[in-house]
Amino acid sequence: MSDVSTALTTVVASTTLRATSTARPPAPVPTAPAAPGSLRVVRTKQLGRHTSAWDEMVATTPLSSPFLRSWWLRGVTATDPCYLLVFEDAVLIGGVALDRRWRLGVDRYTMLGAGRLCPDHLDLVAAPHRTGAVALALQTWFSRPGSRILDLDGLRAESALATAVPHAQVRRSATTVWEPLGSAEAYYADRSKNLVRKVRRSRRRLENDGVRFRWIERNELERTLDDFVALHLPRPDRRPLLRRMPELRRTLAAGFDRGEVAVLVAERHGRSCGVLIAFTTGGRLCTYQIARSLDHDLRDVGTLLYAVAVEDACAAGLTEIDLLRGDEDYKWTLASRSRDLHRLRASYGVLGRLALAGTELAERVRPVLGRLRRSTKEALR
Template identity: 50%
Template sequence: MSAQVLQTTDLGRHAARWDALVTASPLPSPFLRSWWLGSLDPKREPRFVLVLDGERLLGGLALQCRRVLGVEVLTVLGGGRLCPDHLDLVADPAREDDVVAALRSWFQGSARVLDLDGLREDALALDAFEGAVVTTTDITRCEPLSSDPAEYHAARSTSFTRKGRKARRRLECAGVEFRRTPPGEVESAFDAFEELHAVRDDRLPLLRHRDEIRRFVLAGVTAGEVRVHEAIRDDQRVAILIGFVTGDRWMTYQLARSLDHEMRDVGTVLRLSAVDDACLTGLTELDLLRGDEPYKRSFTTVSRRLLRVRAAHGLGGRALLTAARCVEAARHSLGIVRQQWLARTRRSRG
């Protein structure tokens, strides 16, 4: 049976089938769910490349599109500061070869550059684009969970466990309560999330996307796939943790916390409280998502690679991708030279 490709700006009537195919994938990602994709800013110029057999959706790609010198430049939908990961094309498990072949043929139909960052390491997309350059750009940190939170805590280091227990006792004695936010209070919790982040300069780039984040948090809560956890003292929220539940996995996304000295370690304790809740509600994996920040090693022992796949078709597409890679290489070289100069400067002053 033949497959056809349809390009559209939204999933429309195919949304439910799309979500079912995401669920059927080896590692379901919240960043491929229709509620996430539908919450993003239309200015991202969404492009869904759908593979159909008649009216039946077989799979596809969720992209955003811009034009550079007449060439389509296609990246993952929602990419950038929102940092989606565990991505891939979507495909019916029984028709994966058809989906890959259809997308390969579509890609070769025009001058295009494809730049997909955040793909899981065994992504089907690796087979779909001839001549693609694949690099490892980041990792995710994860850990198996059981129904007993004590098993998770027993697998942590003695010093980390001791510090967490001590911090929890101190914070609870100071009147801090840790809980999962009831759905009806999520919007006010997000207001607190914004306020806690607003005092930190390093969080301002993320807050430029506050409207998108608010929409997908509320949509995800309605879908039963976003949980918000909070730490409260005297009716004031002092920490907010936003995370995803997709399949049987608990994925922590963003944490905002008070910077008051008295509230030190509140973020660590809130994360541990959320892990306890995940265990008790039957989730079987903790995933801290993109990034290898040192604190994540205390919570987890396993890592997965995240890949970036870049490919080009047509003379214009290949020229544009080559130019982009040359610019990146030049910036990298200049960065190294700058670091060496700063190091020599510090030594001469020391």
């Protein structure tokens, strides 16, 4: 086994289970009746002593998303973190992690961490065989009197949240591309001849040019993320992501400490020319972000980063590679299967319904205004 695959095996083996100006003062934490019997919903800003129980439930959810793990949720920036925890007597049996904003008399809820960091495969969490009870308890909480909007994106297909939100509109919002893993030989046997030939030739050329691949150690993370930023700076399309680097650094450091973040680098003469950030939650390899040099002689370093990551994931016994959100052409050369992500919207109360209708109208009008503005500029030239 190579040094890089040994490093990834070590990572897998060690895996363990600004408020905005529109925000209103925090309300007292309520305890709401949820369903017949002893179920109740408690709203809280942090998991606290329930962190371990939460992570154990995440481990049993379909796909076991890293974006539901406590280390990720604790690190992301939120307006008003809102964990809805469902208890049966004194035992936590599930819940959902949301972010709450308040505007013009309406509570607006999104998934905690949603936005530019693009979390995927989100859902409520529940203890084994308690998903129905948790969904029912949350349904009662969402349906209580008052005005509110739910806008929950990045949900996995067949999300239990869809059954917990009454009168919800659910539509496909994105696609993730993935492939089951066994041996590296079997993986390449299912790929196109062009990809296999490209990997073989570019590996030989890059290695002859001094490029080496390795998984970093924890004490190298900050410097590697500095290199990640430097590699992205020439690309204007990556600036929105780079503005989120402070929270991304926090979350990745926490995930690395938990053994669920792995970072593969390509180096030439001691300098990084490519960085691949991945998660290993749930025995899967989820490739999250990649940055690479734009130099022509390093043009295939991105492909080789994915190839090395897959080969080492196979050697480490990981069960699949998930390329996460986006169905860009290059992903379809690396994998052949897809999963849908959904966006759920619902509104309650008169103000909530009006606010959601206004939001949807603005979304329809915005592209029209954009086209009109561009055509006017062209006409005035």
